[in-house]
Amino acid sequence: MERSKLAKVKLPKEKLVELDAFIDSLEDKEGLLIHILHKAQEIFGYLSLEVQLYISKRLDIPAAKVFGVVSFYSYFTQEPRGKHTISMCMGTACFVKGSEQILETFCNELGVKSGETSKDGLFTIKDVRCIGACGLAPVAMIDDKVYGHLTVESVKEILDEYRKEEQNENQHSESVI
Amino acid sequence: MKISTLSQLYEAKANNESIYKLRETGDAVEAKPEILVGMATCGIAAGAKKTIAALEKALKENGLTDVKVNSVGCIGSCYCEPTIQVNIPGQAPVYYGYVDEMAAGEIVKSHLVNGVVFDSKLLKIGFEKADKEKRDGKRQQRIALRNCGSVDPQNIMDYIAYRGYEALGKVLEEKDPEAVLEVIKKSGLRGRGGGGYPTGYKWHATAIQPGKEKYIICNADEGDPGAFMDRSILEGDPHSVLEAMAIGGYATGANKGFIYIRAEYPLAIERLKTAMAQAEELGLLGKNIFGSGFDFDIELRLGAGAFVCGEETALIHSAEGVRGEPTKKPPFPSVAGYKGKPTTVNNVETYANVPPIILNGADWFAGIGTEKSKGTKVFALVGKVNKVGLVEVPMGTTLREIIYDIGGGITGDKNFRAVQTGGPSGGVITVENLDTPIDYDSLKEIGSMMGSGGMIVMDESDCMVNIAKFYLGFTQEESCGKCTPCRIGTKRMYEILDKITKGEGEPEDLVKLDSLGQNIKLSALCGLGQTAPNPVLSTMKYFKEEYERHVFDHKCDTGSCKGMRVYRILEDKCIGCRACVKVCPVNCISMVQKPAHRIDQTLCTKCGACFAACKYDAIVIE
Numbered sequence: 001m002e003r004s005k006l007a008k009v010k011l012p013k014e015k016l017v018e019l020d021a022f023i024d025s026l027e028d029k030e031g032l033l034i035h036i037l038h039k040a041q042e043i044f045g046y047l048s049l050e051v052q053l054y055i056s057k058r059l060d061i062p063a064a065k066v067f068g069v070v071s072f073y074s075y076f077t078q079e080p081r082g083k084h085t086i087s088m089c090m091g092t093a094c095f096v097k098g099s100e101q102i103l104e105t106f107c108n109e110l111g112v113k114s115g116e117t118s119k120d121g122l123f124t125i126k127d128v129r130c131i132g133a134c135g136l137a138p139v140a141m142i143d144d145k146v147y148g149h150l151t152v153e154s155v156k157e158i159l160d161e162y163r164k165e166e167q168n169e170n171q172h173s174e175s176v177i
Numbered sequence: 178m179k180i181s182t183l184s185q186l187y188e189a190k191a192n193n194e195s196i197y198k199l200r201e202t203g204d205a206v207e208a209k210p211e212i213l214v215g216m217a218t219c220g221i222a223a224g225a226k227k228t229i230a231a232l233e234k235a236l237k238e239n240g241l242t243d244v245k246v247n248s249v250g251c252i253g254s255c256y257c258e259p260t261i262q263v264n265i266p267g268q269a270p271v272y273y274g275y276v277d278e279m280a281a282g283e284i285v286k287s288h289l290v291n292g293v294v295f296d297s298k299l300l301k302i303g304f305e306k307a308d309k310e311k312r313d314g315k316r317q318q319r320i321a322l323r324n325c326g327s328v329d330p331q332n333i334m335d336y337i338a339y340r341g342y343e344a345l346g347k348v349l350e351e352k353d354p355e356a357v358l359e360v361i362k363k364s365g366l367r368g369r370g371g372g373g374y375p376t377g378y379k380w381h382a383t384a385i386q387p388g389k390e391k392y393i394i395c396n397a398d399e400g401d402p403g404a405f406m407d408r409s410i411l412e413g414d415p416h417s418v419l420e421a422m423a424i425g426g427y428a429t430g431a432n433k434g435f436i437y438i439r440a441e442y443p444l445a446i447e448r449l450k451t452a453m454a455q456a457e458e459l460g461l462l463g464k465n466i467f468g469s470g471f472d473f474d475i476e477l478r479l480g481a482g483a484f485v486c487g488e489e490t491a492l493i494h495s496a497e498g499v500r501g502e503p504t505k506k507p508p509f510p511s512v513a514g515y516k517g518k519p520t521t522v523n524n525v526e527t528y529a530n531v532p533p534i535i536l537n538g539a540d541w542f543a544g545i546g547t548e549k550s551k552g553t554k555v556f557a558l559v560g561k562v563n564k565v566g567l568v569e570v571p572m573g574t575t576l577r578e579i580i581y582d583i584g585g586g587i588t589g590d591k592n593f594r595a596v597q598t599g600g601p602s603g604g605v606i607t608v609e610n611l612d613t614p615i616d617y618d619s620l621k622e623i624g625s626m627m628g629s630g631g632m633i634v635m636d637e638s639d640c641m642v643n644i645a646k647f648y649l650g651f652t653q654e655e656s657c658g659k660c661t662p663c664r665i666g667t668k669r670m671y672e673i674l675d676k677i678t679k680g681e682g683e684p685e686d687l688v689k690l691d692s693l694g695q696n697i698k699l700s701a702l703c704g705l706g707q708t709a710p711n712p713v714l715s716t717m718k719y720f721k722e723e724y725e726r727h728v729f730d731h732k733c734d735t736g737s738c739k740g741m742r743v744y745r746i747l748e749d750k751c752i753g754c755r756a757c758v759k760v761c762p763v764n765c766i767s768m769v770q771k772p773a774h775r776i777d778q779t780l781c782t783k784c785g786a787c788f789a790a791c792k793y794d795a796i797v798i799e
Contacts, residue, residue: 069499075480092402131218135256
């Protein structure tokens with residue numbers, strides 16, 4: 001995005017206040033750049049160029065340095081994510097127990113490729129390296145919850161659970177309105 | 178309350194003695210019964226939270242309000258989670274596995290109300306630590322994992338009851354830093370993160386540097402896919418790492434420690450934070466610890482998903498808040514590390530060994546293991562093995578003992594094929610080396626390495642070329658891109674392997690793979706690149722025929738390489754149910770001769786959907 005356009009994008013004020021408060025509470029600000037980015041991602045959901053630029057100004061370091069760090073680490077995302085993030089473990093233990101097929105099932109069910117977000121905005125799926133629950137291989141994490149011993153069938157059931165929950169929420173909010 | 182002398186620590190220990198006695202010796206007659214529930218990541222994923230709720234509900238319904246339910250770490254029996262331990266004063270602990278909500282209620286009724294052990298979920302009864310389940314025999318010995326599954330990681334008094342912080346107190350009150358270095362050197366402890374560098378000498382190298390500003394770092398960036406011992410220690414016994422870091426800080430002259438931990442381990446992070454706060458509150462971390470004048474603080478630094486950050490120079494850069502790219506050694510971190518100051522970096526499991534060495538002496542530790550590798554090693558035994566879990570065995574134990582005696586053998590009726598140790602940096606061990614005693618040096622000799630302790634068991638259905646491709650795909654993606662051999666070399670190797678697994682391999686590809694591999698090993702900048710070709714070179718050495726079969730015949734006998742698969746319908750078995758027709762995404766299955774179906778091979782994308790859908794075993798992979 002061009003700089004002139006960037007300047008016009010407004011970040012939500014209350015979120016910026018939260019980020020500011022966090023940055024102010026730190027002593028060694030520059031050394032804690034990764035720490036700050038973790039927090040920013042937690043607050044904004046993803047690290048847009050505007051957020052990165054804002055942090056670079058706040059810490060008085062080049063935006064290129066912030067971008068360099070963001071793009072280096074796979075935990076940081078520059079794209080908005082779906083409501084739920086599915087992290088399919090592609091560690092070795094899961095791999096030998098058929099995680100490739102499970103990932104394929106997730107992708108087919110959602111109609112997307114790994115790394116993408118489903119059209120309904122409900123799920124983002126990505127393959128991750130070992131989440132350390134090898135005893136339950138193959139495993140996936142949906143947000144912070146770990147699902148183990150996955151099969152083609154259980155994948156569908158799990159997705160349906162989330163979809164149902166979403167439907168219920170929507171119905172509930174409609175009835176409130 | 179503050180603990181500022183060793184005698185105050187002993188007092189706290191005495192006050193909590195019943196915790197230890199109830200769990201370990203049984204003579205805590207005055208204590209109340211308790212149920213311990215394994216609440217590490219895998220336990221929780223298997224439903225331990227529901228188990229706790231069911232236990233509490235059943236206890237309430239039966240009026241057993243004085244029975245406490247406590248959360249502990251993992252006892253290592255991942256295959257039968259959730260696991261619980263019932264401790265009744267005067268009796269030996271009873272371990273149960275596969276405890277779901279229903280079983281929880283039954284156990285309360287049978288064991289706690291009627292006093293009868295609930296047999297169908299029983300794992301083991303007894304005190305011996307190394308013998309926590311029936312499967313273990315006497316072959317396990319727990320040093321690094323000594324408290325995992327026994328202490329409540331969120332309660333520092335549990336740890337103190339198990340002689341926690343006693344080693345730190347003794348060191349600060351009775352020993353000067355040089356004496357501590359001597360003990361660690363003499364014990365023969367070597368780095369458990371993979372390299373196996375002697376810990377005492379690493380500490381010594383930092384200790385002799387001039388200047389007051391030094392750092393000590395705990396490498397908890399457990400990135401090796403298939404290994405989770407560090408997570409387990411941090412979730413089950415975080416204080417042992419904090420205590421050991423303080424001891425290391427004292428020995429090397431560092432007053433500040435960092436724990437660099439993966440952001441992917443939220444539970445371990447949470448438990449470390451709680452543990453640090455509790456230790457600070459008691460004065461066991463912070464200023465003037467044990468009244469010795471020694472100050473020591475620990476800070477957490479979160480990783481952000483980069484395998485290369487397990488390399489110590491890359492880790493230090495990442496802890497400084499920049500891109501985690503490695504730099505050339507020397508200078509070693511012990512000379513110029515964090516912020517250019519002398520820094521020691523050790524792995525979680527290495528630290529977990531330190532307090533027992535101080536308490537029991539260097540000779541005790543040096544008496545365990547082999548000539549050059551002392552003590553024990555924790556392995557994450559995973560893959561195609563019956564009893565998946567964490568095992569800790571003395572160095573020198575053979576693979577056969579680990580896989581067959583402890584792990585209960587290979588799943589199904591399949592045959593053992595190979596074990597991968599050392600993760601993406603290691604190699605395969607085949608059937609001919611099943612009886613090699615495992616230590617740092619013997620593994621190197623047979624072309625693999627210890628690594629952090631991932632042990633992935635593979636059976637005859639696993640294709641070695643595909644596994645090599647998997648590992649290379651991993652290192653390729655994780656290569657930081659700084660040096661050419663790693664950035665481009667591994668990419669080219671991956672492309673060749675990809676070609677081979679698609680059935681397009683040519684004979685000269687094998688020559689190219691070998692020469693690329695050898696060159697990358699010699700020329701890459703850091704450990705990641707230097708070891709990246711290992712899985713390929715090692716599988717090429719031990720499974721040459723398999724590579725040749727892929728390249729010359731374009732066949733993968735295990736059917737793992739999708740591109741070479743041919744799905745065929747057995748006409749005599751097919752009943753014409755149309756299940757395969759319905760799932761085929763490219764509509765290439767049709768009925769040819771009633772009732773049998775046939776697959777049009779020219780259209781088939783080899784997705785395997787029909788194979789999975791067939792309930793009559795009528796579809797085979799050739």
